[in-house]
Amino acid sequence: MSGFPQFVYRNRALCAESVPLQQIAEEFGTPCYIYSRAALTQAYQAFNTAFSNRDHLICYAVKANSNIAILNLFARLGSGFDIVSGGELQRVIKAGGNPAKIVFSGVGKTAQEMRMALGIGILCFNVESEAELSALNRIAQEMGKIAPVSLRVNPDVDAKTHPYISTGLKENKFGVPADEAIRIYRSAHLYPHVSFTGLDCHIGSQLTELDPFVQASNKMLGLLDQLQAQGLTIHHLDLGGGLGIRYTNETPPSIQNYVAALCAQTAHAKQRLLIEPGRSLVGNAGILLTRVEYLKHTSARNFAIVDAAMNDLMRPSLYDAYHDILPVQTDGAAAQMYHVVGPVCETGDFLGHDRQLALQQGDLLAVMSAGAYGMSMSSNYNTRPRAAEVMVDGDTAHLIRQRETIDQLIATEQIPSEN
Numbered sequence: 182m183s184g185f186p187q188f189v190y191r192n193r194a195l196c197a198e199s200v201p202l203q204q205i206a207e208e209f210g211t212p213c214y215i216y217s218r219a220a221l222t223q224a225y226q227a228f229n230t231a232f233s234n235r236d237h238l239i240c241y242a243v244k245a246n247s248n249i250a251i252l253n254l255f256a257r258l259g260s261g262f263d264i265v266s267g268g269e270l271q272r273v274i275k276a277g278g279n280p281a282k283i284v285f286s287g288v289g290k291t292a293q294e295m296r297m298a299l300g301i302g303i304l305c306f307n308v309e310s311e312a313e314l315s316a317l318n319r320i321a322q323e324m325g326k327i328a329p330v331s332l333r334v335n336p337d338v339d340a341k342t343h344p345y346i347s348t349g350l351k352e353n354k355f356g357v358p359a360d361e362a363i364r365i366y367r368s369a370h371l372y373p374h375v376s377f378t379g380l381d382c383h384i385g386s387q388l389t390e391l392d393p394f395v396q397a398s399n400k401m402l403g404l405l406d407q408l409q410a411q412g413l414t415i416h417h418l419d420l421g422g423g424l425g426i427r428y429t430n431e432t433p434p435s436i437q438n439y440v441a442a443l444c445a446q447t448a449h450a451k452q453r454l455l456i457e458p459g460r461s462l463v464g465n466a467g468i469l470l471t472r473v474e475y476l477k478h479t480s481a482r483n484f485a486i487v488d489a490a491m492n493d494l495m496r497p498s499l500y501d502a503y504h505d506i507l508p509v510q511t512d513g514a515a516a517q518m519y520h521v522v523g524p525v526c527e528t529g530d531f532l533g534h535d536r537q538l539a540l541q542q543g544d545l546l547a548v549m550s551a552g553a554y555g556m557s558m559s560s561n562y563n564t565r566p567r568a569a570e571v572m573v574d575g576d577t578a579h580l581i582r583q584r585e586t587i588d589q590l591i592a593t594e595q596i597p598s599e600n
């Protein structure tokens with residue numbers, strides 16, 4: 182058993198749906214990201230079904246994995262999108278996403294990005310400061326438009342997750358405090374080219390308990406009541422993303438329980454509910470396939486040096502994150518303890534420490550739960566071309582991103598001419 186329903190062993194060979202990973206390695210090379218279309222679809226459907234008759238919109242957080250094939254799949258399932266840049270907006274449009282289902286988050290939207298989003302006509306800007314609100318109002322005026330806005334409220338709730346991905350505490354850079362939000366909504370007349378249509382929060386990522394979500398939605402409901410008492414009409418309540426997944430022994434709430442809790446909390450509110458899940462839609466639908474280049478046994482430690490590195494999957498180096506690492510062929514040989522490391526020249530370049538694995542040079546390994554914040558956070562450090570990406574659908578493997586070439590990588594650089 183692999184523990185991941187769409188990545189299972191058949192005849193001792195690890196497969197993505199019905200395709201052996203070995204076959205994908207031979208066809209497309211390594212390192213390579215592989216996604217299961219069935220797993221992506223099932224995760225989306227789990228969210229959608231859990232909302233049942235409640236008016237809702239699932240806005241997939243594009244930053245988790247922005248490949249246009251994945252965006253296109255979600256768009257066809259009816260998903261909306263949460264974007265944080267003009268680049269993500271262009272991806273969503275190219276992938277066939279509906280502009281009327283796009284929310285735009287982020288603390289530092291540029292004038293150019295605002296113009297692009299106003300021109301396309303998105304559902305809502307999640308605004309994070311008064312300065313941003315003024316800028317948006319001015320740009321909307323220049324364009325003769327009214328910008329739909331939610332203020333992102335910082336509910337001051339401890340998400341109890343890694344400090345780098347906790348966003349809902351008052352010391353974080355995100356959102357505006359609740360009392361300030363009331364003052365800003367009340368000063369709507371100062372922003373005639375803005376229409377306050379929603380209310381938004383997001384408290385962090387990889388949350389493994391329901392309680393912080395419940396606390397945050399309670400605060401948002403209290404705020405909603407106050408705004409409505411002042412005569413403001415709020416059409417939607419955006420409760421952000423953040424539901425965690427199981428990487429190893431975490432026990433996050435199920436999608437069903439999470440959505441049920443949000444619906445129960447907000448049962449008396451008439452507003453449409455929006456959520457912005459990223460990781461929980463794509464995280465366990467993807468793996469990173471890598472090949473063992475060398476085994477190195479020292480007196481202190483055994484190293485498996487693989488062809489994927491911190492530039493391909495940053496999470497272990499950046500957050501000390503744990504990803505399961507599974508052998509692609511299991512032949513029953515004796516296992517040893519390994520540090521699984523990449524070729525990058527840093528001790529921080531590792532994919533996993535102290536893993537019990539039976540390995541030979543040339544073996545393939547699958548780094549699990551790599552569908553979210555894997556490829557989308559990859560870089561070209563050490564002038565390493567970025568990996569290929571493949572989407573498996575039943576017994577077919579589709580290439581959804583070609584491996585980058587060195588020529589592509591240096592094509593935009595130039596040497597200044599001498600004068």
Ligand code: LLP
Pocket residue numbers: 242245263286287346383385386387421422423424457458459460461496500553554558
């Ligand atoms: N909405 C907003 C405003 C966000 O900032 C994020 C994630 C999401 C939604 C989606 O959160 P999710 O459902 O994926 O937890 N690179 C980190 C995660 C950073 C999350 C940033 N914001 C990691 O690899 O763990």
